[in-house]
Amino acid sequence: MPGIYLGAILFSLIGMMLIDGKYSLALRVAPLRTTMAVLGGTAFFLAWDLVGIVTGVFVKGESPLFVGVMLAPHLPLEEVFFLLFLSYLAVVMFAVFERRAAARARRRETPAVERGSA
Numbered sequence: 001m002p003g004i005y006l007g008a009i010l011f012s013l014i015g016m017m018l019i020d021g022k023y024s025l026a027l028r029v030a031p032l033r034t035t036m037a038v039l040g041g042t043a044f045f046l047a048w049d050l051v052g053i054v055t056g057v058f059v060k061g062e063s064p065l066f067v068g069v070m071l072a073p074h075l076p077l078e079e080v081f082f083l084l085f086l087s088y089l090a091v092v093m094f095a096v097f098e099r100r101a102a103a104r105a106r107r108r109e110t111p112a113v114e115r116g117s118a
Contacts, residue, residue: 005065006078013085016092025095034091041087042080049079 020027026034052058053074060074069077 002064003067005063006067006081009078009081009085013081013088016085016088020088020092020095025099026091029095037091038084038087041090042083045083045086046080049075049083 017027019025049058050072053072058074060070060076066076066078071077071080
């Protein structure tokens with residue numbers, strides 16, 4: 001069934017956007033910085049893929065799940081969306097871990113008496 005792989009990537013991307021929006025992790029907090037980081041990461045990994053394709057390290061396998069649109073030899077359309085998702089996931093996860101580290105630091109700074117402990 002052509003398009004299943006692209007559909008799964010887009011489904012995951014939308015889910016990540018919903019999680020990001022609900023918890024205000026990246027895009028709501030810094031839309032320009034998030035967009036630039038995601039596009040920069042996508043461009044970096046796309047260049048990485050192109051180098052891998054030129055050197056013969058990366059080749060496109062055959063699968064009935066691909067849409068069939070090739071942007072370059074051995075570079076299916078799905079790869080761009082996967083790299084976009086991968087970059088966005090990295091930004092969102094960085095925001096999650098940054099927020100958790102800040103919360104831990106605040107808890108350490110709060111004296112035990114204020115937290116209700118004896």
